[in-house]
Amino acid sequence: MIDGKPLSIHILDTAWKAGACMKDEYLLWADGVILVYSMVDKSSFDKLREIVEWIFAKKGEEKVIAVIGNKSDLIHRKQVSDTEATQFCAEYNCLSFDTSASDSYTDVSNAFNTIIREIKLNNKKREKLNKLMHNPSVLAKLQIRQSLKNLAEMKWRSRTSTM
Numbered sequence: 001m002i003d004g005k006p007l008s009i010h011i012l013d014t015a016w017k018a019g020a021c022m023k024d025e026y027l028l029w030a031d032g033v034i035l036v037y038s039m040v041d042k043s044s045f046d047k048l049r050e051i052v053e054w055i056f057a058k059k060g061e062e063k064v065i066a067v068i069g070n071k072s073d074l075i076h077r078k079q080v081s082d083t084e085a086t087q088f089c090a091e092y093n094c095l096s097f098d099t100s101a102s103d104s105y106t107d108v109s110n111a112f113n114t115i116i117r118e119i120k121l122n123n124k125k126r127e128k129l130n131k132l133m134h135n136p137s138v139l140a141k142l143q144i145r146q147s148l149k150n151l152a153e154m155k156w157r158s159r160t161s162t163m
C-alpha cells in the first residue's frame with residue numbers, strides 16, 4: 001500500500017560484476033534503480049560510481065536512482081562517511097537513504113515508499129512531456145523556435161566571416 005492505495009511493484013535483484021550481470025534490458029525495463037552498499041565495506045560504496053556511470057552512459061539518468069547505505073546498526077565499523085555518501089548522491093542526483101535491514105523494518109519501508117512515490121512523480125512528468133511532444137501546436141512552436149535559432153546562427157556566421 002502506498003498512500004492508502006494498493007500498488008504492485010516488480011523488483012529485479014541483480015549483481016554487478018563490471019557490468020557483466022547487468023543487461024541493458026534491465027535498465028530499459030525499470031522505472032528506477034536502487035543501489036545498495038554496505039556502510040562497513042568501503043569497496044561496495046566505491047563500486048557505485050562505476051555502476052552509476054554505466055547507467056548514465058545508457059541514458060538511464062532519466063530514471064529515479066536511489067542509493068541505500070545499509071548496515072547502519074554497525075556504526076562502530078563504519079567505513080563510509082555521511083559526507084561521502086551525500087556528495088556522491090548530489091553529484092549524480094540520486095536519492096539517499098541509510099538503513100539497517102537487521103534492526104529497522106521502518107527504515108527499509110520508508111526508503112521504498114519514498115522511492116516509489118518519486119518514481120510515480122517521475123513517470124507522470126515523463127508522460128506529460130511525452131504528450132506535449134506529440135501535441136501538433138507545441139511541435140509547430142518548437143519548429144519555429146528552431147528555425148529562428150538557425151536563422152540567427154546563419155546571420156551571425158555570415159557577419160563574422162565578412163569581418
Ligand SMILES: Nc1nc2c(ncn2[C@@H]2O[C@H](COP(=O)(O)OP(=O)(O)OP(=O)(O)O)[C@@H](O)[C@H]2O)c(=O)[nH]1
Pocket residue numbers: 015070071072073074099100101102103
Ligand atoms: N548487521 C547487519 N547485517 C546485515 C544487514 N543487512 C544484511 N546483513 C547481513 O549481511 C549478510 C549479507 O546479507 P544478504 O541479504 O545475503 O546480502 P545480499 O545483498 O543479498 O548479498 P549478495 O548475495 O551479494 O547480493 C547476511 O549475513 C545478513 O544477515 C544489516 O542491516 N545489518
